[in-house]
Amino acid sequence: MDVLLKIEPEITIQEALDFIHSPACGGEVVFTGKVRNDTKGRAVTKLFYESYREMAISEMQKIADDVAMQWDIKKIAMLHAIGDKYPGDIAVVVAVSSIHRGIAFDACEYAIDTLKARVPIWKKEFFADGTII
Amino acid sequence: MDVLLKIEPEITIQEALDFIHSPACGGEVVFTGKVRNDTKGRAVTKLFYESYREMAISEMQKIADDVAMQWDIKKIAMLHAIGDKYPGDIAVVVAVSSIHRGIAFDACEYAIDTLKARVPIWKKEFFADGTII
Amino acid sequence: MGLLLFGVAKDIAGQSILTLPEGITTVGELKSWLLATYPGLQQLNSLMIAVNREYAVDNQPIATSDEIAVIPPVSGG
Amino acid sequence: MGLLLFGVAKDIAGQSILTLPEGITTVGELKSWLLATYPGLQQLNSLMIAVNREYAVDNQPIATSDEIAVIPPVSGG
Numbered sequence: 001m002d003v004l005l006k007i008e009p010e011i012t013i014q015e016a017l018d019f020i021h022s023p024a025c026g027g028e029v030v031f032t033g034k035v036r037n038d039t040k041g042r043a044v045t046k047l048f049y050e051s052y053r054e055m056a057i058s059e060m061q062k063i064a065d066d067v068a069m070q071w072d073i074k075k076i077a078m079l080h081a082i083g084d085k086y087p088g089d090i091a092v093v094v095a096v097s098s099i100h101r102g103i104a105f106d107a108c109e110y111a112i113d114t115l116k117a118r119v120p121i122w123k124k125e126f127f128a129d130g131t132i133i
Numbered sequence: 134m135d136v137l138l139k140i141e142p143e144i145t146i147q148e149a150l151d152f153i154h155s156p157a158c159g160g161e162v163v164f165t166g167k168v169r170n171d172t173k174g175r176a177v178t179k180l181f182y183e184s185y186r187e188m189a190i191s192e193m194q195k196i197a198d199d200v201a202m203q204w205d206i207k208k209i210a211m212l213h214a215i216g217d218k219y220p221g222d223i224a225v226v227v228a229v230s231s232i233h234r235g236i237a238f239d240a241c242e243y244a245i246d247t248l249k250a251r252v253p254i255w256k257k258e259f260f261a262d263g264t265i266i
Numbered sequence: 267m268g269l270l271l272f273g274v275a276k277d278i279a280g281q282s283i284l285t286l287p288e289g290i291t292t293v294g295e296l297k298s299w300l301l302a303t304y305p306g307l308q309q310l311n312s313l314m315i316a317v318n319r320e321y322a323v324d325n326q327p328i329a330t331s332d333e334i335a336v337i338p339p340v341s342g343g
Numbered sequence: 344m345g346l347l348l349f350g351v352a353k354d355i356a357g358q359s360i361l362t363l364p365e366g367i368t369t370v371g372e373l374k375s376w377l378l379a380t381y382p383g384l385q386q387l388n389s390l391m392i393a394v395n396r397e398y399a400v401d402n403q404p405i406a407t408s409d410e411i412a413v414i415p416p417v418s419g420g
Binding site for chain 1 (some may be wrong): 146150153154156157158159160161162163164165166167168169170171220221232234235237238241244245
Binding site for chain 1 (some may be wrong): 347348350351393396397398412414415417418419420
């Protein structure tokens, strides 16, 4: 399985799509997490993401290893943005390709769920009313 | 829910991404089905897709209606290519966006599974050994 | 409106449009006539009929004013 | 190597790096010391410690030569 991991100020869906493309693979599933303009009814002006970079990459690699062990996935890309991000901006992209589609959904959902639970990345939310969480 | 349905010779992932984008939506799931260079061990040179266009669009609309009834999905795009398609080319794109991610996976997988089961589109497979199925 | 054929059903019949034969008044009768007239259709895993762009059950009435289509197993995606 | 702090743990402590206090030899002891020294950390839903970039259990030994990090609840994605 080929793996692309990235934690950078700018990430794009296209680079994930380019990486997972393969004429041997019929199914591609891509999850994109974007900054919402609203959290529980409160207007959001921006998010700030920081990471413990070396450990975050290492945890992302473990997720990729778990995926490779559980499913016949050919390629996976996991990208996370850091720094200031505004509503509509991309925060995270997880993309997988496989020969058949069912496992591509399972693997992609597992990867984003596990990323959100374990990978040391933190966000601070800035609300329109001036509060910060 | 906003709906984009399309059956055309050329479709792109980007037009689906552009359609489902919304600053209110945190989760986007995109499935792309591509032409594989191999079917059960036999080399594929191309596929030819044809559709019963009016009914196919009507069936795709029903899938969108089912999705809207089952989940809080904000936007859905379903695109299918027709005509000659070669290994690596895009055959189908299903993209959904929602406020939260779990239902986006469920809705996207439901839509592509149902599309493959019900929508009147047919492919002919051309193999390197000259056979056509 | 005629009888539209698609995919492998079109290949087996050798044409993409047929005239609805006289005396056929239901989807079930049409299926029987198709399978008898084009025995190659018996090899298919399924043969559906759509009436006015909706999948139809066997007892559904049909008339020459309907848009009727022969739907072999679909294989999109 | 010091004690790295991230996210809200960094905000509560008011600094991004601390020196591992003398006499602390396990992850559990470190957690107790952190919660006593920075009571604000008690408000968090979880407080994990990573040793050399791996999540660590309470009885894991630590030394000043380790890269130790204080991991408040993660919130990526």
